[in-house]
Amino acid sequence: MKVANNWNRARNNDAALPAFVTTRVERYYRERVQQTWAGGNIMRGRIPGSDALQLSSNDYLSIARHPEIIDAVCASMRAEGNGILMSGVFLHGDDCPQLQLENRFAAYMHAPAGVLCQSGYAANTGLIQSIANDKTPVYIDMMAHASLWEGIRSAGARAISFLHNDVDHLEQRIQRNGPGVVIVDSVYSTSGSIAPLAAIADLCAEHDCVFVVDESHSLGTHGLHGAGLVVELGLTDRVHFRTASLAKAFAGRAGFVACSERFHEYFKFEALPAIFSSTLLPHEVAGFAATLDVIERDDWRRMRLASNAHYLRMRLTELGYNLNGSEAQIIALEAGPEQQTIVLRDALEARGIFGSIFCAPATAQNRSIVRFSVNAALSDQELERIVEVCDEIRDEVDMWNWPSTRRLATRGASRMRVRQAQPAVGMAMEAVLA
Incomplete structure (x- = not known):
């Protein structure tokens, strides 16, 4: 009770900000939170359950809990504290x-x-x-x-x-x-x-x-x-x-x-x-030294990561998703407008798939994404689960009408026209050379 009263007192005693600051803050709540996100927040969906697949971590090689690294960090902290x-x-x-x-x-x-x-x-x-x-x-x-x-x-x-x-x-x-x-x-x-x-x-x-x-x-x-x-x-x-x-x-x-x-x-x-x-800090230095040992040694982690990423890119491309030229372990589903990205986020999270939301200023306006960060620890069954969910939600999230999907279709049509025109171009060049 005492903590709550202190918190309320602190809030009531906040120094009043001048208009040039409050105008910016209020614009955020009015234009983004209320108008764009309907009172919610694009970054805050469901809380992942114990069986969720979390594809938001940059721990690509799945080493954040590696015992050698943890032991090195702990030993350094006990020996040197914060130095x-x-x-x-x-x-x-x-x-x-x-x-x-x-x-x-x-x-x-x-x-x-x-x-x-x-x-x-x-x-x-x-x-x-x-x-x-x-x-x-x-x-x-x-x-x-x-x-x-x-x-x-x-x-x-x-x-x-x-x-x-x-x-x-x-x-x-x-x-x-x-x-x-x-x-x-x-x-x-x-x-x-x-x-x-x-x-x-x-x-x-x-x-x-x-x-x-x-x-x-x-x-x-x-x-x-x-x-x-x-x-x-x-x-x-x-x-x-x-x-x-x-x-x-x-x-x-x-x-x-x-x-x-x-x-x-x-x-x-x-x-x-x-x-x-x-x-x-000393334990950070010790941790990185151990991490470098693991990363230099464990080439199998890179091989598994590359294999997982290749498989997921191939399967999602087959389903019609425009992956915007991904060639690495980062795979983005570009729903476009932020409202549509919230729909995509909710559809994925309802089925236990959690990615990272990227929107302006991390992306261009109306080109927000749900990003999957692939990691080396994903099993074949987990990869297939991701594919099955992305297959299942295509109509629900209106994937066929996303701007990125339409761009992909336009590029495909352009390539087809080029291939059809190539024989005629070749014959024309032959006539010129003759």
Whole structure:
């Protein structure tokens, strides 16, 4: 009772906010909560039951409960507690565990050096701050992660977007605006599409641009022992910087910047998130060291993940879902308007399938999705259950009339027209050559 009274007193004593703040808050409740979500919340559906399939976790390799990692974390906490809390700029010495871990990650990613950050967000914002300014054009894929856009904004640089995975459009932008920084995700978090890294690397070399690749959704899941797509494609000497959130396949809470040895110290003393954030805690460092052991060793996890993702993409495509070019473990069902996405969410959750909701500003307006994050632990029976549910709900959620479905049908019709026209085009060319 006393706690409740204190809470009510605290609420009643809230400082009154000026109009320029309250107007924004009220607009959210009026336009999104009431008008768009009918008084509910698109992110808050049912509570998963014990038999639910949860496809919202980024723990792609299913290692969050791995006993080796848990034992390493617990041993560190008992031995060192939370350690000495201070900014990372003060770390030095060959026996420093965090610096040793930085060297391990750099070697793992086939990079000369690297920096551990508090998060992938801090890694991206800090990197862009330290390489761009108000005179730098920064070319960014329109679907790149929000942290990369925020890095451009905080650097005061010019953001010049290009169409998703469109190398020709990127080249047009560079020719018009000059050399700068090119930023892409290797695997895009909302669609699972993969960037044409080799073609973009060629373009950056030709036009003297810095190339930055966010490998958050490919580190651990792609490449030799999970070293990422840049390593898999042999582009380590053509990509200047790689960043990654370690909250995905590494199932922890940190970020990493792979860079040159000379840039390593520069970043720590120039990037604001590096200067003004505390170091990782000792048990986090110990946990990541054990996680890296597991991920490097257990290639079977990557193989199972790739197999599961391929099977689910194939079956959902057969059912008529437009997966927007997914080639990875991220599979998105794009219902479109947020009201329709709520219908999709409810239909899935009523049958025990729980994905992640993505809507504006994480997606474009009216292109919201339910995202399935596939993991290595999904059994054949569980995969089949997902397929059966997605089959069963197609009419209920009006899948055939989703904008994404209509786009897929339009593309299919266009390809058919092209195939039908090819013989005529060939004969016309033969006549010209004759």
